[in-house]
Amino acid sequence: MATVTQRTLILTFFSLLTLAIQGQEATRPLAEQVTIRRTTYGVPHVLGENLRAVAFGLAYCELEDYGERVVKPLVAARGQAGLLEGPEAIEADIANRLGYERTVATYHLLGQDTRDLLEGFAAGVNHYLDRYPDSLVAFQHWRFTGYDVAAVTTNITVPPGGTRIMQRLQREKARRDSLAAVRGEGSNAWAFAPSRTTSGKAILVRNPHLSWSAGYYEAHLSVPGKLNFYGDFRIGGLFAIIGGFNERLGWSTTNNAPDLDEVYALPRDLNQDNAYILDGASHKLTSRQVQVEYREAGKLFTASREWWFSPYGPVIERDSQFIYILKAAGDGEYRRGEQFTRMLLARNLEEWKAAMRLQAITSSNYTYADADGHIFYVWNAVTPRFPIPPGGDSLAVQVTSAAQIWSTPIVFDSLPQLLDPPGGYLHNENDPFHFTNMQAILRPEQFPASFPAPRLRQRSQLSISLIQGDDQLSLEEVIARKHNMRMLIADQVKPDLLEVIRKNKPNAAQRALQKHLGAWDNTVRAESRGGVAFAEWWTTYERMMRGKELYRIPWDYADPLNTPRGIADPAMALAALAASTEALKTRFGTWDLAWGDVHRLRRGEVDLPIGGGHGGLGCFRVLWFSDTPDGKRQISGGDGWQLAVEFTDPPRAYSVLAYGQTNNPASPHFTDQTGLFAASQMKSVAFTEDAIRASLLRAYSPGEE
Numbered sequence: 001m002a003t004v005t006q007r008t009l010i011l012t013f014f015s016l017l018t019l020a021i022q023g024q025e026a027t028r029p030l031a032e033q034v035t036i037r038r039t040t041y042g043v044p045h046v047l048g049e050n051l052r053a054v055a056f057g058l059a060y061c062e063l064e065d066y067g068e069r070v071v072k073p074l075v076a077a078r079g080q081a082g083l084l085e086g087p088e089a090i091e092a093d094i095a096n097r098l099g100y101e102r103t104v105a106t107y108h109l110l111g112q113d114t115r116d117l118l119e120g121f122a123a124g125v126n127h128y129l130d131r132y133p134d135s136l137v138a139f140q141h142w143r144f145t146g147y148d149v150a151a152v153t154t155n156i157t158v159p160p161g162g163t164r165i166m167q168r169l170q171r172e173k174a175r176r177d178s179l180a181a182v183r184g185e186g187s188n189a190w191a192f193a194p195s196r197t198t199s200g201k202a203i204l205v206r207n208p209h210l211s212w213s214a215g216y217y218e219a220h221l222s223v224p225g226k227l228n229f230y231g232d233f234r235i236g237g238l239f240a241i242i243g244g245f246n247e248r249l250g251w252s253t254t255n256n257a258p259d260l261d262e263v264y265a266l267p268r269d270l271n272q273d274n275a276y277i278l279d280g281a282s283h284k285l286t287s288r289q290v291q292v293e294y295r296e297a298g299k300l301f302t303a304s305r306e307w308w309f310s311p312y313g314p315v316i317e318r319d320s321q322f323i324y325i326l327k328a329a330g331d332g333e334y335r336r337g338e339q340f341t342r343m344l345l346a347r348n349l350e351e352w353k354a355a356m357r358l359q360a361i362t363s364s365n366y367t368y369a370d371a372d373g374h375i376f377y378v379w380n381a382v383t384p385r386f387p388i389p390p391g392g393d394s395l396a397v398q399v400t401s402a403a404q405i406w407s408t409p410i411v412f413d414s415l416p417q418l419l420d421p422p423g424g425y426l427h428n429e430n431d432p433f434h435f436t437n438m439q440a441i442l443r444p445e446q447f448p449a450s451f452p453a454p455r456l457r458q459r460s461q462l463s464i465s466l467i468q469g470d471d472q473l474s475l476e477e478v479i480a481r482k483h484n485m486r487m488l489i490a491d492q493v494k495p496d497l498l499e500v501i502r503k504n505k506p507n508a509a510q511r512a513l514q515k516h517l518g519a520w521d522n523t524v525r526a527e528s529r530g531g532v533a534f535a536e537w538w539t540t541y542e543r544m545m546r547g548k549e550l551y552r553i554p555w556d557y558a559d560p561l562n563t564p565r566g567i568a569d570p571a572m573a574l575a576a577l578a579a580s581t582e583a584l585k586t587r588f589g590t591w592d593l594a595w596g597d598v599h600r601l602r603r604g605e606v607d608l609p610i611g612g613g614h615g616g617l618g619c620f621r622v623l624w625f626s627d628t629p630d631g632k633r634q635i636s637g638g639d640g641w642q643l644a645v646e647f648t649d650p651p652r653a654y655s656v657l658a659y660g661q662t663n664n665p666a667s668p669h670f671t672d673q674t675g676l677f678a679a680s681q682m683k684s685v686a687f688t689e690d691a692i693r694a695s696l697l698r699a700y701s702p703g704e705e
Contacts, residue, residue: 030056030123031702039686039695042661042669045220051113052120054221055238059124060702062217063136065662065669066235069215071125071139073236077103077151082294082303084138090303093292099156104147106334114341118146121238124702131703150337152237155362157261157331159307159314187254188459188620189367190467190478191375193424197646198474204369205482205644206243206252208232209615209622211637218641218657220687229344230653230687232641239337245645245653248347249370252643254428256365258381259450261328263396264312264405268323274308276323279401285310285323312405324396327405329382335360349374356380357412365428371647377426378417379433382409383450390450416442416451425467429460429615435560438468456560458488458618464561466620475646479654482644483680485611488618490522490534496552496567497537497577504574513581516592524619526596526609526678533591535617536584541576545569587631599625601678602634603659606671608678610635621680642682653685 033053037045044061048054062070075081079097081089107115122144133140188207194200208216215235222228231244243252269275274285291304308315310325317324335358342355349370356366359382368376384390384406391397399405416433418426421440432452434442444454466481473481494517501514513533520530542550545568552566567573584591588598596609612623625633635658645653658677661669676683686692 030120031127035699035701036061037692037699038697039692040697041672041683043218043220045222045686045692047222051116051223051227054223054227055117055120056124056127057702058219058221058233059121060128061219062235063125063128065664068136068139070236071136071142073152074125074144074148075142077148079292082292086296087294090292090294094290094305095156095158097290097292098158099154100151102156102332103151103154103334107147107150110335110338111341113345114338115146117238117341118149118337121149122146127702149238150334153239153336155330155333157313157326157328159316187430188463189252189254189365189428191367191369191426192473192478193375193420194373196424196472198472199646199648201647202369202373202375203475203478203644203646204245204250204252204367205478207482207639207642209638210640212635212640212659216641216657218655218661227345230685239340242340244643245651247650249352249368250645251366251368254365255430256363256379256381257452258363258383259390260330260362260381260383261326262384262390262406263316264325264327265322265396265398266310266325267400268321285315329384329409330362333360348372349376359409359412367426367428369647371649374420375426376417376419377428377436379415381415385410386450416447423468427463427467429463431455431457431460435460438464454557456555459615459620461561462486462488462618462620475644475652479644479682484620485523485525487522487524487531487613489538492565493567494522494534497573500567500570500573513591524595524611524613524621526611527594529592529594531595532593532598533581533584535613536580537577538617540580541573544572544576598633600632600634601674603674604665604671606674608674610678612638644682650688653687654682655685656682
């Protein structure tokens with residue numbers, strides 16, 4: 001047996017050896033500490049010796065695939081976009097300058113793992129710019145730090161410019177919300193407990209819906225013994241939106257819409273400028289003079305703004321009686337990267353929830369599954385604990401005491417959430433949390449009045465019909481259900497429409513249309529005929545109703561899955577049918593069209609018929625389209641990056657990135673996934689070393705010729 005002295009010598013030896021290795025690693029360039037393996041479809045698997053190295057490799061890969069789109073967010077985060085883009089960037093630069101100052105002041109408070117990732121990413125960008133200065137000429141002399149990467153996700157609330165601008169923003173928000181409801185923006189997410197799967201292992205599905213220019217980037221990051229994460233990153237940063245999985249757990253995000261702020265009216269102190277009265281005392285506002293530089297016509301100029309702040313938030317407007325301030329959740333939040341780092345490194349539900357309790361991410365539903373068999377959902381929101389009722393989107397709340405202004409959010413563990421519910425499933429499609437599981441309904445009376453009211457739109461209803469039950473599913477069967485092409489709204493209102501046509505003593509043309517719609521299978525499959533005519537009619541009917549109730553039986557909280565139904569205004573439905581069929585004949589020469597005759601996936605030289613429709617039609621396979629000069633409709637957003645993972649040992653997964661791994665048309669990876677996507681197929685994820693080697697295209701270190 002070794003003596004104490006011998007054990008001390010042995011420990012000293014290994015300590016010195018470790019320090020020597022660490023010193024050697026510190027002096028070796030980061031480019032030599034990372035290997036990039038590109039597998040089929042160009043997916044990068046970044047293997048780093050440490051967190052700095054793996055983030056270095058991710059930045060390098062993003063630059064290879066997306067070039068200047070990686071650098072621009074870093075420039076903007078500094079508040080220096082005006083040096084490249086001119087005066088159009090002034091307002092954003094001034095706001096970002098304050099965010100950057102906040103980042104620098106708080107950077108030392110981040111954990112070492114987070115700072116390693118941030119600094120490694122910045123170093124990877126710098127290495128690429130050093131190595132290939134002619135590839136991004138506009139950025140030849142720019143170099144970045146961890147501050148710049150962190151500032152991309154630092155949140156700062158600034159004065160938006162007064163009541164008129166606030167009102168305009170509110171109108172625009174309402175317009176965007178309405179458009180989002182029609183398109184179905186947001187996402188779908190499913191989780192299945194072991195009781196619902198043939199393998200006895202939990203399954204997670206991530207299915208975000210955003211513009212195809214949103215910048216999802218698929219990658220696999222590995223640091224032996226530390227990190228092994230496969231998922232989506234946002235081009236130009238580390239911590240914008242992340243979802244995916246490691247060996248032990250995974251999560252998916254879907255948009256929610258919590259009430260995150262409040263406008264307060266503080267009584268003016270009429271005896272002195274820039275002061276207000278609270279609790280019977282006068283308090284001075286503080287001002288910030290912010291300057292930024294910008295270029296125009298080759299010359300350098302300076303712009304400045306003076307903004308006023310209270311301890312509760314920025315001043316957004318004043319009148320003769322009040323000073324209006326905005327108190328917003330997440331103001332000054334700098335820990336988003338810290339929270340995501342802890343989530344990436346978590347090994348079980350409790351560690352993951354501990355990361356979520358930071359509440360640095362102000363919103364989004366989270367749906368979770370893990371290798372221990374848990375499934376979990378939380379309506380994540382840094383929603384204020386309002387001491388007095390809020391004023392909503394347009395009403396400022398008058399206060400006379402600081403105690404009336406909200407100061408703390410509702411804690412994470414009090415948010416709506418479900419763990420391992422009966423029925424073995426969780427789902428979310430951007431509707432509120434109440435019906436996340438139909439056997440464990442979260443009643444509205446359980447939560448504050450500022451939380452959203454119950455709602456279950458058609459996309460959510462279709463989702464529930466696809467997964468509710470007691471049948472056991474394989475990963476492949478889950479994926480097949482995820483690609484369901486039903487248009488649920490047709491099931492709900494088409495019988496009434498056909499009856500309205502029949503009762504109207506149709507002529508020959510109307511009888512032909514009636515037969516056409518009657519024979520339609522109520523799907524948006526590319527080859528299906530009838531969906532084009534029905535969708536055009538429904539959109540026209542909805543527009544002509546001008547906000548009035550559309551359905552004969554409106555949606556009912558007491559019968560959430562079987563309502564709404566029918567047509568509220570048969571006469572208007574007939575008028576809309578005449579107008580919509582005439583519009584189709586004018587545009588296409590006929591209303592007798594297959595869905596794929598009109599709806600196309602176009603990218604580069606690819607032009608394919610595509611199945612899918614917007615969420616406002618009750619489609620789970622969400623796509624939205626923009627009109628093109630030839631009259632067709634081209635995908636502009638919706639399903640883009642999709643993932644389904646089963647937590648076997650090791651995890652088994654499929655994914656597809658519809659618009660490819662790169663935006664470079666010269667790359668084979670610009671369109672090599674479009675065919676898969678159009679055919680409702682997904683590629684097998686190479687997660688293990690054996691799978692990576694089997695699908696390897698090339699392996700290299702950053703900067704190698």
